[in-house]
Amino acid sequence: MKKDPFHIETLAIHAAEQPEQNQSLNPPIYMTSTFTFKDLEQADDTFSFKRKAYVYTRGGNPTVNLFEKRLAALEGGEDSVAFSSGMAAIASVLMSLAKSGDEIVAHRNLYGSTFGLTSRLLPSFNLPTRYIDMTDMEEVKKCVTHKTKVFFLETPTNPSMEIIDIQAVAEISRKHKIKLVVDNTFASPCFQRPLELGADIVIHSATKYLSGHGDTLGGIATSREEDHISKLKFDYMCELGGVMSPFNAWLILRGMKTLxxxxxxxxxxxxxxxxxxxxxxxxxxxxxxxxxxxxxxxxxxxxxxxxxxxxxxxxxxxxxxxxxxxxxxxxxxxxxxxxxxxxxxxxxxxxxxxxxxxxxxxxxxxxxxxxxxxxxxxxxxxxxxxxxxxx
Ligand SMILES: Cc1ncc(COP(=O)(O)O)c(C=O)c1O
Known part of the structure; x- marks a missing residue:
């Protein structure tokens, strides 16, 4: 777990800030789809990973990157990947952790489209979800099979406001090497930090409290593992294409200052x-x-x-x-x-x-x-x- 020396009020404004060449107080919006190369040698170095640089906004963008790093600091994670919406984040995370033939176990009450994704769409790819009452740890213990790869929950849940003990579920998930994914949209990192309680990945619909002003859509996943972030970014976000617009990242960064x-x-x-x-x-x-x-x-x-x-x-x-x-x-x-x-x-x-x-x-x-x-x-x-x- 990453521990930052600053309080959340300070992190929400300053975490991951970079010196800017014109010394602007606010970060610039890199509203560009692509990034240029000086010559072919530089392009070759970049594509063969000898040189670290931005190439194309679907794979990475400095404004989006700042949002990813800032939220990672707030959640105490290694890094994050931002998506075009909360649903893009949830779908990509679930697909990155489980494949056809595996099984997801979720708490019975979820946001409507998350229920739609897990009850209709993913089963059509042979990835079913079993819904249980995760407020009952005996039920959580009993539900595990060799196919279970992910536990997914929201807490508080939408809309029934049930509270699930993240630490207790994390103990069970760790024992069985199951990844625990927590949708922290309702609490925000101000009120709850699931990674500290043992979760592996935290998801937000950034459309909600992080943005806070009802003027943008966004989603984000923060992980405790750098490896999972790379996999999510390059095998799922980049390929599925549900990336966040730099303008939306900027709006959410602005909203987060007052979170x-x-x-x-x-x-x-x-x-x-x-x-x-x-x-x-x-x-x-x-x-x-x-x-x-x-x-x-x-x-x-x-x-x-x-x-x-x-x-x-x-x-x-x-x-x-x-x-x-x-x-x-x-x-x-x-x-x-x-x-x-x-x-x-x-x-x-x-x-x-x-x-x-x-x-x-x-x-x-x-x-x-x-x-x-x-x-x-x-x-x-x-x-x-x-x-x-x-x-
Ligand atoms: C708890 C929760 N998770 C995820 C989502 C999906 O987020 P988005 O609308 O940004 O795709 C919502 C939307 O209301 C939500 O309430």
């Missing part, structure tokens, strides 16, 4: 909303890991520095009440995605998680009536007034 500040405000707003909902007579249940009643509260306190900015809940009136609520809020916007300055609200079963079989939703930890709020950075009183009027 630690923003995460604290997202959390305080989410916590205020969760408590308000918890005490509201029309609310059936609230799921927020910062509430002591949450089944994962003790694990969350152990492995997280904050509980995050997402709250899920159900109203007494079920789906009809949920539909009315999301259409009546004004300040909260009805939209997919999360982690933006604006507060967003959605019904996962009808929107982001439509890939899940409707009749079996409860088995995966949420229901048709679950409402998900991504708390933004507005004043908490204004958010509560909006929620109250929509009730």
């Amino acid at each position: 630690p500040l923003r995460m604290r405000k997202h959390e305080s707003n989410a916590s205020t909303i969760a408590r308000f909902l918890y005490n509201h007579p029309k609310v059936k249940n609230v799921i927020y890991p910062g509430l002591e009643e949450h089944p994962g509260y003790v694990t969350a306190v152990k492995q997280m520095k904050g509980f995050g900015g997402i709250v899920s809940f159900e109203l007494d009136g079920g789906l009809e009440a949920a539909r009315a609520f999301v259409e009546k809020v004004k300040l909260l916007k009805l939209a997919v995605s999360l982690g933006d300055t604006e507060s967003l609200v959605e019904i996962p079963a009808l929107m982001t998680h439509r890939d899940y079989p409707e009749e079996e939703l409860e088995k995966f930890g949420f229901s048709r009536a679950t409402v998900r709020i991504s708390a933004g950075l507005e004043h908490a009183d204004d958010l509560l007034s909006d929620i109250e009027q929509a009730m």
